[in-house]
Amino acid sequence: MSKPVVTQLTQTQCPHAAMGTLTTSTTKVMIDNAPALALGDKGTVAGCPFTLPNGKPQPCVTEMLLGISSKVMAEGKFVLLQNPSDLCYSVENIPQGPVGWTNIQMKVLAA
Incomplete structure (x- = not known):
């Protein structure tokens, strides 16, 4: 199934509503x-803003994007696709939850 190719203008956010930058x-x-x-x-x-119940800050800092096209490349590398399984991680590399997607371009789809 084809999915939108992610661009630098695609907007993301962590599960705690902080905005991401691609x-x-x-x-x-x-x-x-x-x-x-x-x-x-x-x-x-x-x-x-995420903090553990014990008061320790555990904010999301990284979005790992794992939806990779198997057919479409840009500059010799496979492009990334919108993927509901992409996750945000804390500085301690602990999964925090799914990446939220907005402002998704729909002109170019890939598999």
Whole structure:
């Protein structure tokens, strides 16, 4: 099944509603005036308010994007696809929950 290719303009958020920022290593392949994300690119989260019940801060800091196309490449790397299984992680590399997706481009789909 085809899914949207993630671009740098795709907006993400952690499960605690902090906004994510996607960065990409590709600059030549543009979709809707934004560079496509490729294998190895990540998202970062700033300002996550999550705290454990014992009071220890455990904010989301990284978005691991694992939805990889098996057919479409950008600059020699497979592009990333919107994936409901992508997860946010804390600084201690503890899974925090799913990445939330908004502002998803729908012009380019891939498998």
